Amino acid sequence: GRFGIFGGRFVSETLMPLILSLEEEYDRAKDDPSFWAEMEDLWTHYVGRPSPLYYAERLTQHLGGAKVYLKRDELNHTGAHKINNVLGQIILARRMGKTRIIAETGAGQHGVATATVCAKFGLKCVVYMGAHDVERQAPNVFRMRLLGAEVIPVTSGRGTLKDAMNDALRDWVTNVRDTFYCIGTVAGPHPYPAMVRDFQSIIGKEAKEQMMAAEGRLPDTIIAAIGGGSNAMGLFHPFLDDKEVRIIGVEAGGKGVNEKMEHCASLTGGRPGVLHGNRTYLLQDDDGQILEGYSISAGLDYPGIGPEHSWLHEVGRAEYVAITDAEALEAFQLCCATEGIIPALEPCHALAHVMKIVPDLPADHIICMNMCGRGDKDVQTVAKHLGFD
Numbered sequence: 352g353r354f355g356i357f358g359g360r361f362v363s364e365t366l367m368p369l370i371l372s373l374e375e376e377y378d379r380a381k382d383d384p385s386f387w388a389e390m391e392d393l394w395t396h397y398v399g400r401p402s403p404l405y406y407a408e409r410l411t412q413h414l415g416g417a418k419v420y421l422k423r424d425e426l427n428h429t430g431a432h433k434i435n436n437v438l439g440q441i442i443l444a445r446r447m448g449k450t451r452i453i454a455e456t457g458a459g460q461h462g463v464a465t466a467t468v469c470a471k472f473g474l475k476c477v478v479y480m481g482a483h484d485v486e487r488q489a490p491n492v493f494r495m496r497l498l499g500a501e502v503i504p505v506t507s508g509r510g511t512l513k514d515a516m517n518d519a520l521r522d523w524v525t526n527v528r529d530t531f532y533c534i535g536t537v538a539g540p541h542p543y544p545a546m547v548r549d550f551q552s553i554i555g556k557e558a559k560e561q562m563m564a565a566e567g568r569l570p571d572t573i574i575a576a577i578g579g580g581s582n583a584m585g586l587f588h589p590f591l592d593d594k595e596v597r598i599i600g601v602e603a604g605g606k607g608v609n610e611k612m613e614h615c616a617s618l619t620g621g622r623p624g625v626l627h628g629n630r631t632y633l634l635q636d637d638d639g640q641i642l643e644g645y646s647i648s649a650g651l652d653y654p655g656i657g658p659e660h661s662w663l664h665e666v667g668r669a670e671y672v673a674i675t676d677a678e679a680l681e682a683f684q685l686c687c688a689t690e691g692i693i694p695a696l697e698p699c700h701a702l703a704h705v706m707k708i709v710p711d712l713p714a715d716h717i718i719c720m721n722m723c724g725r726g727d728k729d730v731q732t733v734a735k736h737l738g739f740d
């Protein structure tokens with residue numbers, strides 16, 4: 352469970368037996384055709400996969416350079432990529448005889464996906480959510496509750512994703528016997544980062560097949576926004592050995608990547624440390640205290656990043672850039688105006704970088720971007736910023 356010096360398993364002794372039984376169950380499932388058959392069935396008939404690979408013609412014309420394709424994971428059931436991973440973890444939880452599922456959530460999409468799958472399988476669901484996120488993603492709080500989940504607001508820290516994950520881990524340590532912790536991104540102790548990556552890789556596998564069908568070749572550049580990094584790793588992983596494909600991860604630059612740390616660009620503005628069970632790049636002060644960070648987007652508002660991204664950064668296989676709140680809001684509006692797609696604030700960060708690089712690229716250069724979530728949850732936030740709420 353290591354990616355160079357990153358990853359690993361830094362957990363309390365009480366969690367070890369559960370982590371080891373989860374690793375055993377996952378290793379068994381990975382090689383079990385019936386596990387993947389059940390996943391395929393649910394991805395097809397419940398999630399609505401494959402998600403389309405859509406040529407954004409007017410956006411491409413507006414930018415006047417490379418061809419832009421969007422991988423439409425915002426069209427999945429529940430409106431984001433999160434359900435790809437939740438299905439896998441819940442199938443494992445059922446195989447382990449767990450009846451109580453807990454999750455952390457920031458944007459509320461992972462929480463909604465977990466509540467959704469728990470309703471489908473008749474499992475108890477408890478979601479920890481920072482109080483600040485409860486406010487700024489209210490539509491998703493209603494959806495979780497309507498789906499039968501208990502949503503517990505977390506008031507420690509700044510009341511965002513990091514704080515929610517802390518409380519979820521505390522709950523888990525207390526209830527290891529009947530509880531399964533469904534982690535929403537490629538973070539946490541081994542095997543979570545690898546397992547979540549493997550479930551999200553359906554995105555990149557489909558994108559590769561669809562691009563070959565549409566253009567007869569691989570994309571030149573693939574790009575995705577990064578909170579913990581699961582939608583990005585899902586798109587990137589199937590392309591890692593295709594060395595000619597340029598890989599770009601886009602972090603939240605918030606109010607700007609500077610010493611005020613009002614951002615969540617963990618790779619660009621952080622350094623290696625340990626948080627939530629794994630070693631990775633983190634925003635921390637000189638004493639190693641984890642900083643709160645900041646982003647307009649709840650899903651990217653996390654002062655860490657999945658350990659495999661830290662490794663890809665170290666070995667230079669992927670580039671990581673930061674996009675500010677303001678640039679993301681510009682992208683939000685351009686997406687609505689040119690394509691009639693209201694995007695979530697998270698993928699707007701990737702789109703803002705696409706807007707930066709496309710004009711200088713030739714018309715035969717092909718870009719594939721992860722449209723990992725729809726913007727229903729963000730319309731009030733954006734309306735306020737644009738002064739028409």
Ligand SMILES: CC/C=C(/N=C/c1c(COP(=O)(O)O)cnc(C)c1O)C(=O)O
Pocket residue numbers: 431432433455456457458459460461462512534535536537576577578579580581582583649650651695697698723724725
């Ligand atoms: C696991 C906590 C992250 C959440 N969301 C993150 C998120 C992200 C960032 O998460 P990653 O893909 O894991 O980097 C991107 N796009 C959308 C639409 C998101 O909702 C959540 O709780 O919904």
